[in-house]
Amino acid sequence: MPHPKRMLLLGLSLVGASFLGWSLAASLSSQTSAITNRTDDDLQAEQLLDRLEAQGELAPNTRRTLLERLLAQGRFEDALRVLQPWRAEQPRSLKLALLSADLQRLTGDTDGALSELKQLLPLHPLDAEVLQLLLLVEQTNGNEKQALKDLQKRFNSQQPGIRLELGLLLADAQRQGGQPQAAADLYRQLANESPSDIRPPLALALLKRDEGKVEHVQALLHEARQQQTANGDNTDLIDQLAVSWGLDAARLHSAKSTIPTPMAAADRP
Secondary structure (H helix, E strand, C coil): CCCHHHCCCCCCCCCCCCCCCCCHHHHCCHHHHHCCCHHHHHHHHHHHHHHHHHHCCCCHHHHHHHHHHHHHCCCHHHHHHHHHHHHHHCCCCHHHHHHHHHHHHHCCCHHHHHHHHHHHCCCCCCCHHHHHHHHHHHHHCCCHHHHHHHHHHHHHCCCCCCCHHHHHHHHHHHHHCCCHHHHHHHHHHHHHHCCCCCHHHHHHHHHHHHCCCHHHHHHHHHHHHHHHHHCCCCCHHHHHHHHHCCCCHHHHCCCCCCCCCHHHHHHCC
């Protein structure tokens, strides 16, 4: 199963989401827990859990603090217990529903997670976060192929230019599901449909980097940088990617004709 941190790298990543972004729970790892000062946090969390048990409820800010600490410690079962009454108070909150479903997934209750997501789908049939978590749950259940087919159908039902997030999710799932050519083709399609958004070419650059095609990566980042410059947008992210990937960032500033265009580079065997 693909690691959840790798899903939707460019804009829909689980990593770095804010607390009430449901995906914080999925972004946590044992490494995060290991560097936390567990002694004080554990003690405070236990005290708050005891208070919740005794009083049946906590003040909103206290409840939020407790939930944050439990998530940071990877105590997902306790976090789900704290979340449940909050979820009941706000049954229409999409983010709380997603966090609840994700915590059920993380605690092994994939049937419960799937049930919750199926209730959300009729209300949010094209929400990328709902579909992302559904894909993760289906991967856990061994139903990734059918989930990909369903996602492809949803993507095809939308008009070009308004389906970028769905397309990025689908392409990333294809890439990690052993279909790099299908993912590359879709990234190119998305780049043509949404030319002002640099996520598709950056995602394609990541794919080519994983394949070891440095020249292609350099070309893709070069053109993405040119696009950002033409739009008056900041290019720091592109330069930082080049450095982190061990590329010569200075080449991205050059407009030499010897650097192939992204499409030419990406299509070259």
